[in-house]
Amino acid sequence: MSLTPHDTARILVEALPYIRQWAGKSVVVKLGGAAIDRDSDLALAQDVLLLRSVGVRCVLVHGGGPQVDAMLRRVGKEPEFKDGLRVTDAETLEIVRMVLVGKINRDLVATINGQAGDHPVAVGVSGEDAGLLTVTPRDPALGFVGDVTAVRAELLHRLLDDGLTPVVSTVGANPDGQPFNVNADEAARAIAVAMEAEKIVYLTAVPGLLEDPRDESTLVQRLTSTDLRGRLSHESIGKGMIPKLRACADAVDQGVGFAHIIDGRVHHSLLIELLTDHGVGTMVTRDAA
Amino acid sequence: MSLTPHDTARILVEALPYIRQWAGKSVVVKLGGAAIDRDSDLALAQDVLLLRSVGVRCVLVHGGGPQVDAMLRRVGKEPEFKDGLRVTDAETLEIVRMVLVGKINRDLVATINGQAGDHPVAVGVSGEDAGLLTVTPRDPALGFVGDVTAVRAELLHRLLDDGLTPVVSTVGANPDGQPFNVNADEAARAIAVAMEAEKIVYLTAVPGLLEDPRDESTLVQRLTSTDLRGRLSHESIGKGMIPKLRACADAVDQGVGFAHIIDGRVHHSLLIELLTDHGVGTMVTRDAA
Amino acid sequence: MSLTPHDTARILVEALPYIRQWAGKSVVVKLGGAAIDRDSDLALAQDVLLLRSVGVRCVLVHGGGPQVDAMLRRVGKEPEFKDGLRVTDAETLEIVRMVLVGKINRDLVATINGQAGDHPVAVGVSGEDAGLLTVTPRDPALGFVGDVTAVRAELLHRLLDDGLTPVVSTVGANPDGQPFNVNADEAARAIAVAMEAEKIVYLTAVPGLLEDPRDESTLVQRLTSTDLRGRLSHESIGKGMIPKLRACADAVDQGVGFAHIIDGRVHHSLLIELLTDHGVGTMVTRDAA
Amino acid sequence: MSLTPHDTARILVEALPYIRQWAGKSVVVKLGGAAIDRDSDLALAQDVLLLRSVGVRCVLVHGGGPQVDAMLRRVGKEPEFKDGLRVTDAETLEIVRMVLVGKINRDLVATINGQAGDHPVAVGVSGEDAGLLTVTPRDPALGFVGDVTAVRAELLHRLLDDGLTPVVSTVGANPDGQPFNVNADEAARAIAVAMEAEKIVYLTAVPGLLEDPRDESTLVQRLTSTDLRGRLSHESIGKGMIPKLRACADAVDQGVGFAHIIDGRVHHSLLIELLTDHGVGTMVTRDAA
Amino acid sequence: MSLTPHDTARILVEALPYIRQWAGKSVVVKLGGAAIDRDSDLALAQDVLLLRSVGVRCVLVHGGGPQVDAMLRRVGKEPEFKDGLRVTDAETLEIVRMVLVGKINRDLVATINGQAGDHPVAVGVSGEDAGLLTVTPRDPALGFVGDVTAVRAELLHRLLDDGLTPVVSTVGANPDGQPFNVNADEAARAIAVAMEAEKIVYLTAVPGLLEDPRDESTLVQRLTSTDLRGRLSHESIGKGMIPKLRACADAVDQGVGFAHIIDGRVHHSLLIELLTDHGVGTMVTRDAA
Amino acid sequence: MSLTPHDTARILVEALPYIRQWAGKSVVVKLGGAAIDRDSDLALAQDVLLLRSVGVRCVLVHGGGPQVDAMLRRVGKEPEFKDGLRVTDAETLEIVRMVLVGKINRDLVATINGQAGDHPVAVGVSGEDAGLLTVTPRDPALGFVGDVTAVRAELLHRLLDDGLTPVVSTVGANPDGQPFNVNADEAARAIAVAMEAEKIVYLTAVPGLLEDPRDESTLVQRLTSTDLRGRLSHESIGKGMIPKLRACADAVDQGVGFAHIIDGRVHHSLLIELLTDHGVGTMVTRDAA
Secondary structure, three states: OOOOHHHHHHHHHHHHHHHHHHOOOEEEEEEOHHHOOHHHHHHHHHHHHHHHHOOOEEEEEEOOHHHHHHHHHHOOOOOOEEOOEEOEOHHHHHHHHHHHHHHHHHHHHHHHHHHOOOOOOEEEEEOOHHHOEEEEEOOHHHEOEEEEEEEOHHHHHHHHHOOOEEEEEOEEEOOOOOEEEEOHHHHHHHHHHHOOOOEEEEEEOOOOOEOOOOOHHHEOOEEEHHHHHHHOOOOOOOOOHHHHHHHHHHHHHOOOOEEEEEEOOOOOHHHHHHHOOOOOOEEEEOOOO | OOOOHHHHHHHHHHHHHHHHHHOOOEEEEEEOHHHOOHHHHHHHHHHHHHHHHOOOEEEEEEOOHHHHHHHHHHOOOOOOEEOOEEOEOHHHHHHHHHHHHHHHHHHHHHHHHHHOOOOOOEEEEEOOHHHOEEEEEOOHHHEOEEEEEEEOHHHHHHHHHOOOEEEEEOEEEOOOOOEEEEOHHHHHHHHHHHHOOOEEEEEEOOOOOEOOOOOHHHEOOEEEHHHHHHHOOOOOOOOOHHHHHHHHHHHHHOOOOEEEEEEOOOOOHHHHHHHOOOOOOEEEEOOOO | OOOOHHHHHHHHHHHHHHHHHHOOOEEEEEEOHHHOOHHHHHHHHHHHHHHHHOOOEEEEEEOOHHHHHHHHHHOOOOOOEEOOEEOEOHHHHHHHHHHHHHHHHHHHHHHHHHHOOOOOOEEEEEOOHHHOEEEEEOOHHHEOEEEEEEEOHHHHHHHHHOOOEEEEEOEEEOOOOOEEEEOHHHHHHHHHHHOOOOEEEEEEOOOOOEOOOOOHHHEOOEEEHHHHHHHOOOOOOOOOHHHHHHHHHHHHHOOOOEEEEEEOOOOOHHHHHHHOOOOOOEEEEOOOO | OOOOHHHHHHHHHHHHHHHHHHOOOEEEEEEOHHHOOHHHHHHHHHHHHHHHHOOOEEEEEEOOHHHHHHHHHHOOOOOOEEOOEEOEOHHHHHHHHHHHHHHHHHHHHHHHHHHOOOOOOEEEEEOOHHHOEEEEEOOHHHEOEEEEEEEOHHHHHHHHHOOOEEEEEOEEEOOOOOEEEEOHHHHHHHHHHHHOOOEEEEEEOOOOOEOOOOOHHHEOOEEEHHHHHHHOOOOOOOOOHHHHHHHHHHHHHOOOOEEEEEEOOOOOHHHHHHHOOOOOOEEEEOOOO | OOOOHHHHHHHHHHHHHHHHHHOOOEEEEEEOHHHOOHHHHHHHHHHHHHHHHOOOEEEEEEOOHHHHHHHHHHOOOOOOEEOOEEOEOHHHHHHHHHHHHHHHHHHHHHHHHHHOOOOOOEEEEEOOHHHOEEEEEOOHHHEOEEEEEEEOHHHHHHHHHOOOEEEEEOEEEOOOOOEEEEOHHHHHHHHHHHHOOOEEEEEEOOOOOEOOOOOHHHEOOEEEHHHHHHHOOOOOOOOOHHHHHHHHHHHHHOOOOEEEEEEOOOOOHHHHHHHOOOOOOEEEEOOOO | OOOOHHHHHHHHHHHHHHHHHHOOOEEEEEEOHHHOOHHHHHHHHHHHHHHHHOOOEEEEEEOOHHHHHHHHHHOOOOOOEEOOEEOEOHHHHHHHHHHHHHHHHHHHHHHHHHHOOOOOOEEEEEOOHHHOEEEEEOOHHHEOEEEEEEEOHHHHHHHHHOOOEEEEEOEEEOOOOOEEEEOHHHHHHHHHHHHOOOEEEEEEOOOOOEOOOOOHHHEOOEEEHHHHHHHOOOOOOOOOHHHHHHHHHHHHHOOOOEEEEEEOOOOOHHHHHHHOOOOOOEEEEOOOO
16 A cells, blocks of 8 residues: 555654653563564564654563573473473573573664664663562572562663663572572563553563453453453463463552553554554553542 | 554654654744644644654744734734835834734644643744844834844753743844844744754745746755755746745755755645655755765 | 942842842732833833842733723724623634733833843743643633633743743633633732742732722731731722732732732832832731741 | 932842842952951951852952961060061961961851851861862972962852852962961962952952052052053052052953952942942953953 | 782772771761870871772861860960860850861861872861851850751761862851850761761770770670660769760760760771771660660 | 781771772773683672772673683584684574673673672673674674774763673674674773773783793783784784783773783782782883873
8 A cells, every 4th residue: 555645644643642642651561482573573673763762661571481492402401390480490590591681682682773773772681780680589499480579670760761772681680699580471560560660561472361262353452450360260361371461460550550461473563552542452451449 | 545553553663764863953944924824733733743752853933924914904004015024113013023922923832732732832932032033123214124143042942951842933132122023034044043953944835946936846856055046046936935045045054954945735744844755845955065 | 319339338238138038039020001101111120130130030920901902992892891801702812912922021021131231031921831821711701711720830930940030921721722811910829829939019000908098198018818808898999909909818828928019100119128128018928827 | 318218229220230240250359467357347248248149259368467477476476577478387387377267267257157147158268178279389498388389269169159158268288288378369369360250359458559659549440460560660569569469460361350459448348349330449450452 | 917919909808898888878087186196197087088989978077175275375374164164255265266277177187188199188167167067055154165056967968979078177156157166076976967977986095985994804895875874874984985975875866877986096996997897996876676 | 817907907098099099990801701710700799899889980891702612512513713713603693692691791790799789780781782882894704703893982981870880791783783793802992992991901811921921920010002012923922812912002002091911810810900009910001102
């Protein structure tokens, strides 16, 4: 389809009220390992830069389970899980850090900066840096797996104030500097809460929360955190979705304005969610007062 | 035509390089009295707010010859001109000020603020305020008509720094506080030069500079200030265009990056000029070094 | 009388404690249309500049009923009132704005700047600018007459911080940008309260509140807001004074330190009130705690 | 003589152009020991506070020869001079510091603060503090007598920026922290030059430079630094005046706008010099360009 | 003993946790007149500069009883006391100021600046300066002896923020600017409380609080303010110690973290107390919560 | 050997002039992969924290050749070199980034933060972040190996201003965001020059520049950059040392005050070099002017 200059102008003008609404607000975007491919990364990079140019304060948070598994196998080590959580011995932790901080984070930074022209703005940050994510061990049987107990949110705000865009790897550290693997969905929630973010957006490989996971037409477009908690025990909900859904409910109950689960495979879904009135995926809100 | 969310996202993304280019730059927009009607004002207000939201520092400068004529006649006084300039006695000056500062400026401010929602940003300013435009009398035979000798540009920059959008009426004052009528095309040029603006845009009721004024297909899309000066004596150029064209040539020679004459009757022409690659009207550039 | 240099020095020194008392404090000065003539404007301009030079933060607020009436008649329209309030249709509103913003405000700005030498400091501001005065309609029968519901006082404080002196026209706007005529006595009170001003001074064409309006020797020099409210229903008080008196009582009850009604016809009465111990006119104070 | 409120207002208004001229400018005032008595100190304190309240940045610099002589004699030591300069051994230096820093400076600070009401602003500073006056020894035969080689003027500007009024004792130090006695006229000149002051004023016990020192009617009201240097060798000029006169010529040649010698015994002579058009004493200007 | 470079490095590294603990904290150090000699002053100057270079905000406060006595006798006046407090007539007050401000303070400033190389940082301040110490008379029979009623602590913090080190003489003033002699132990306590200091350290000529004043092995190393108050009436405690001990108890009860009495005769005892784990002298703490 | 508190105090005091000299200065420290072991890292972390606490602005820059080789072999790929430079295909580049950014950088950050207690300060940064290191390809035959053409030094200064300690991995990017492997010695030099650092220190596994590489007693303690360039062609110099030595000569010629090659195996050698007068290793200075 060919668009005229006037279409362009009209569309830009229609985005204006949304731009006004989000300018100056913080938005935490969580990317799942599974949703990441080169083309959607490119589209995401463009979205983040565009949102930044209209004043939205985006922070990217990423995990990377599949890529960690691949690297572990490449060095001859079989991934091991317990109740869905990665058993993380010292050697695994080293691979986790290399893959998250040294590969996935780097690729995201490179993709954004490659789109940014003369003014590269993306900066990789790990939860270990300057105490960004303080953690406590979860369970001795899991090894170096930790829960976030504190977030030094001003580090991220200062980078944003300087016009930079932080890309956060979810490795944390305890007060002795010992690193720990952290669940990325949980870390993103903790960061959004500590930053007093207006939105947290989970980019996933599904369209959102489905009444019937096999039928995309049963998408739940909007529900409250209480409704959502009520559904968490339903058997229709896939195991993989539960941590994300719980994180959504927790986020809004702890002060984040809105939590979203949207389809990261659809290019520019982040932009569409924020700057048009075509909501995509599932939005979780607080209960009406 | 119906646009999908993905069209919207694509268009927003395509505007990104332009947004990057203009963010933080100052742009002076001159509105002619003739080009002003309610609908194009609304579209212009939206353009200015959108440009502001992506970091462009817009200043509006307006004249208002036709409206002054109408008011003069309403109070029973016939407008009088000499060599195309308004003869301005004390009574005329009073009407000029009332119309420019008390009516046209007010209507522009109201239109912008009405589009701005909870955060009205437009502020009316007259050249008399705090010495914004210092003038010297041009010719005793013209009465209170002055030439701008100094612009206190930091007043406008301070308003822009505070997130406000100045709308400037082109009444100046001499050091005794005596007001003078000032040619608006000239005043806009002086303001753009003093602000070290990147662009000055004249919104007019014509498509731009035409080789043959009766044939819009002869539009000159781009020329240098030297070329432009060469054409100023051609008889094909209408009288009314000469001050604007000379102001364009002067502006770029005095440091403004680009000067434009575009059609203010085409809605969103300002936005199209700045944020798409569809140039509209005539662009004047410096001579190649 | 001829004064020696030592008289001069002595007088300056005697003003010192008052200067100390008022430096850094905000004072809102309301000028009535009736009190305005060229000479008292000149004296007032000098007073405001002098007070500014010793650190007093003056804001001028003006109305202009008589001048509006004159202009209405000049364009062939008879002024119309209901219960003392101007019935303001769209055409009247346009004239009100032209006279207040485009004439009276301008003349005050020009007078102050003409006295200020190389550093003109007066800046005209309308209540419509950047949401300075938000209003709500009072009564459909009155047309575009509004009551102030919010004052964006930081705009005035920022101008004062920059060393500028705001002169405010009392036209407000609703959130859609629609302008409304506002009672100037009321607007001045709302501005003083929002600015947390130390003083509000009404310059009028009477010596102050008189026990017997025909006998200037019955001036009430000082009373509390409660006393004042008690007198508002007395028949001895002229209709025109009631809004000013009520505004004085409201101002001090809402946090302004002192409210004054003084004679604007006496040159330098503002300076005398602030910098000498010769109180002039009537001072309204809070009730003793 | 009894002054009316209107006289007061008129005088304040007449001071306005001078206030405008001096606001924000630095003025260094040197007090000679001989000119200091209780009443003129009180008047001077008032002058300094008044000038401060209108934005003049006053720094006081004092010496105190007679008081040092008195204290030396009180502890049984005869003052000793060589070519008009005090021979300063270690014991003398100790007395000099005690008298200048511990007595004269203190008395000035107390007098100003006693006049300043709730906001005492005077702060005593010695040239030894934080390297304010760096000195080099003048002549081994004089002992601890030094010449100023550097002034850390930003210390004084920072105090003034904080609203404080520095009172400077002219004891300096070499880089080892060893204190030295410094000629106060010279130190005042060095401070004025380093501060880029607009004026230096020497308060003395004479009316100014006299053609005939026995006839006050022969006062030279104004001369250039070149004229002044031409007169320095005239025998009519008293020994005591030569350092002051040379300091005046040096000050203006090194960038200070104006240097004055005025009569400190006349109360408020500082105020009269700055805020009225009655020049007092002798003014030294640069040669016309 | 000869130390290797590695010893040096090790010692520096061992000081690191203490440096971290004290960086950015305020510490008030009171010097008694009796403890002051040239060598311990030199060591103290080095300690203060070293602590400053690692970010500790030191303020020195000094008295000077013995030196005042000496000067009084030198001018032929016998010191007079009543209940341990100096009877201070006008003449005595003048000598007190000269000795404290003009001699002891100066010598401390010179000693520190002499050690500070190219960047002298010590600045003498008297309690009279800009209202640092406001006092009220204690007892008519004592003359000009005052109690501190207010401390303008921001003056000291501003000097510290500018990288300067204040040395405070304990002369205060009442609101009329009249100076008063103030007990230095008490003044130091008031300053520490007003500054929200972390520590107050009294440098004395004794090892600390001794169970048996004749036996240094009975040093009390640590006690709470309540314990300390319980001991104040014991006859074993010397008269001279009581004001210091009471000031210690008051200081910690009013918010200062720790109060110390340490031996000023031991060189570098301040540094040892702050940067090693060898506590010296007596430490007073708050009662455990 | 047992040290008394007084030894400790003495050593701290002796470090004072060095602390004064280096406070506020930037020092770039390059760690070679070979020099890194756990214990020397711990000592280095302490040194960096101690230097930071006295105001030295340290930036760490690291390479990691041996660790990259090990990881390459672990995934079954043989390291390949050409003229001493690593041939870097896409797969190698990925391993380089993982090892440098995801492992070595992380371990350094963890070690420093583990020593820093409650206030972790180390932050990992890669040259790819926000355009820190812009590179251009060196030679197509080497693949993704780049030369630094620009350093965005203000990013590092801003982190230092915020009290953070940057640890830099030497991966750069071209303007398209494509990462490149960069020689760490060269990158450290470019960073030091761009930061206008006072010192660059190469921590190596040798004692410094030796006249005879087999005899440590032939250490060259100090030489100028011209002398150093003269020796670069001598056969006695090991291949591995040449890039470091050339970088030292370039650094001082381009404005860095001093370049050092010191033995990273000796614990606290950095601290000894900066804070004692025991120079260690080889110092390169500019030629005398």
